[in-house]
Amino acid sequence: MSQDTFVPSGGQAPSGGSPAPGRLPIDRFEMKRQWTERAEEEQVEAAAILYEKAARQRMQASVPDVPQQLDEEELEAMSQELKLKQMCQDIAALIMVDELEDELDEEER
Numbered sequence: 001m002s003q004d005t006f007v008p009s010g011g012q013a014p015s016g017g018s019p020a021p022g023r024l025p026i027d028r029f030e031m032k033r034q035w036t037e038r039a040e041e042e043q044v045e046a047a048a049i050l051y052e053k054a055a056r057q058r059m060q061a062s063v064p065d066v067p068q069q070l071d072e073e074e075l076e077a078m079s080q081e082l083k084l085k086q087m088c089q090d091i092a093a094l095i096m097v098d099e100l101e102d103e104l105d106e107e108e109r
Contacts, residue, residue: 070078
């Protein structure tokens with residue numbers, strides 16, 4: 001009869017202490033899985049760093065150059081323009097909400 005060589009992690013095989021030919025010890029398999037997981041984590045971290053750099057560059061590039069000295073009239077005109085844009089966005093948002101409510105009402109029927 002052949003002797004079973006299976007031994008839980010941390011023990012020694014009764015037939016000389018080495019696993020059967022062609023089989024990897026459990027510890028090596030666990031280390032390889034841990035190494036693979038760590039390599040994937042490092043890739044994700046590197047991608048996050050690159051994304052953050054790109055986002056910063058995009059934000060810096062999109063900041064308009066504002067002249068240092070603007071007179072009061074130009075500032076007032078810019079303020080009015082921003083207020084008008086905000087009003088337009090508010091109106092568009094209200095229209096979209098109304099349309100969504102109408103669609104939901106129709107679906108319930």
